[in-house]
Amino acid sequence: MLARANRIVRGDDYRSVVRRGRKSATAHVVVSVVRHPGGSVGPTRFGFIVAKTVGNAVTRNLVRRRLKAIAHELLAGVPTGHDVVIRALPAAAQAGWPTLLGDVSRSFARGVEKAA
Numbered sequence: 001m002l003a004r005a006n007r008i009v010r011g012d013d014y015r016s017v018v019r020r021g022r023k024s025a026t027a028h029v030v031v032s033v034v035r036h037p038g039g040s041v042g043p044t045r046f047g048f049i050v051a052k053t054v055g056n057a058v059t060r061n062l063v064r065r066r067l068k069a070i071a072h073e074l075l076a077g078v079p080t081g082h083d084v085v086i087r088a089l090p091a092a093a094q095a096g097w098p099t100l101l102g103d104v105s106r107s108f109a110r111g112v113e114k115a116a
Helices: 011-020 057-075 097-115
Strands: 022-025 029-035 045-050 082-088
Touching: 011 029, 011 045, 011 082, 022 097, 029 097, 045 057, 057 082, 057 097, 082 097
Parallel strands: 045 082
Antiparallel strands: 022 029, 029 082
């Protein structure tokens, strides 16, 4: 589980990242990345958007838990000072763990390159 310091919890923060962030999309997810205004100050924070188009509540929660676990794995190797929002697309419901991990990792790396 992600620590509170590594989670985006305010709606304003979500909107800011989605509107201003550099986007990178795959068949299963869209990753928006924005660098903190103060540079690399502060921890990297993650937020997740899993809409009803992904599936019923059970499916959405499964996808959200997988995305959180992926973010927890990525946290060790990511640069500090970024806000990241991962939006699941409907195809994410049928994607397996390795597929989601690869998609999020690639999209995050491209987003960080663009945001730098």
